[in-house]
Amino acid sequence: MITTAEKQTLDALIATRQAEHSLPGRFYRDELVFRADLEAIWQREWLFAGHSCEVARSGDYFTWQVGDDPLIITRDEQGELHALFNVCRHRGTLLCESPAGQQRRFVCPYHQWTYAPDGSLVSCRGMHDVDRASLGLLRAQLRELSGLIFVSLAERPPPFTEAAERLLPMLAAQGLERARVAQQIDYEVQANWKLVWENNRECYHCNVNHPQYIRANFDHYNEDDTTAAIRQQIEQAVQQHQTRAVESGVAITHRESGMTLFPDPDAGLWYSANRTPLVDGFVSESMDGRQVAPLMGDYTNPEVGTLRMRTVPNFWNHSSCDHSVSTRLLAAGPRRTLIRVTWLVDREAVVGRDYQLERLLPFWQLTSEQDWKLCERAQRGIESSRYRPGPYSRYKEYNVDRFVRWYLHRLSAGCTETRVPRS
Ligand code: FES
Ligand SMILES: [Fe+2]
Helix, strand or coil: CCCHHHHHHHHHHHHCCCCCECCCHHHHCCHHHHHHHHHHHHCCCCEEEEEHHHHCCCCEEEEEEECCEEEEEEECCCCCEEEEECECCCCCCECCCCCEEECCCEECCCCCCEECCCCCEEECCCCCCCCHHHCCCCEEEEEEECCEEEEECCCCCCCCHHHHHHHHHHHHHHCHHHEEEEEEEEEEECCCHHHHHHHHCCCCCHHHHCHHHHHHCCCCCCHHHCCHHHHHHHHHHHHHHHHHCCCCCCCCCCCCCCCCCCCECCCCECEEEEEECCCCCCCCCCCCCCCCCCCCCCCCCCCCCEEEEEECCCEEEEECCCCEEEEEEEEEECCEEEEEEEEEEECCCCECCCECHHHHCHHHHHHHHHHHHHHHHHHHHHCCCCCCCCECCCCCCHHHHHHHHHHHHHHHHHHHHHCCCCC
């Protein structure tokens, strides 16, 4: 727990941030800041854990870790999802080590206390006098939203209902709850989690670093380099989309150049979703712009642009008519972020018959890996004694500034709340 003296150190550090400049180096490498990030943000906010299709059947589970807290997502015999602390209630041993699988029971390897997928303790070998009902696995809050599983470790997590109401109409047509995982790639990126977000919140770097991405999208054109011709292309793409898109819930919501504004540090908004047009000739974020898998969800027509969503502190997703790509971040150290990229397709789609991984993966695999390299290079430079915070572009890095302000606000508020003694 962050002490009063440490909170003072953090407040002093926060005060050194120069407006519209990158953060002082300690934010990206300091052990104290990392502990404060975990306490104020990762243990409080809604975190994206994974997809409900990863635990489609009763008994399916996967494990993951938030800071020092190992967790299991399970589906019980009634089909209910649970977020359980992966910690035996006998003497605390890590209960399940596998990344994912199918289990009717979780048996602790130490003394064989045995738990059902809903977390209840079903047997504790030879200990007849314990109150089993009070020794179930401890649980975190879980909400499922259109096939996306969000978990909060907080006792009183931020409100979820409003997020669900706002996101659901945007997500519904994509049918993520009727998807399957086509591929999952795990990365260990040697960079602070905030650098990964800062990279994600601007497309200033896209022209040079993401040749495949800029062919499909308009968001690297910012206010200062959007020519009349580009404006016309965007308008045309929107018009074509509105004429061809026959389904409901697929209207383009972002029709300007540049990225949609997110996050909102003043309103504290932690989620957003929007639909953007693709460049003419592209119906999917694929290397050649063509469809790479069968249509997903309610779509009857590939002209749906891209649905994009993101939730701080750990999730973003780009969905085309035929596939969806989720990115989950887990802060694993001051200089280390674990990233999982998951490709989803319709659950009826069969690999080799309906889609080929060689066509499905490259667009986002390349884009992701190009980004991770940049983040690692940024980290290496920031480690230098001669790193100095540099200025953000108002035209191209407005969202980086928004992210940093959201972060500092949460950091400051989160650590303060922690020091209020709990009744
Ligand atoms: S620690 Fe798990 S059964 Fe003893
Ligand atoms: Fe990028």
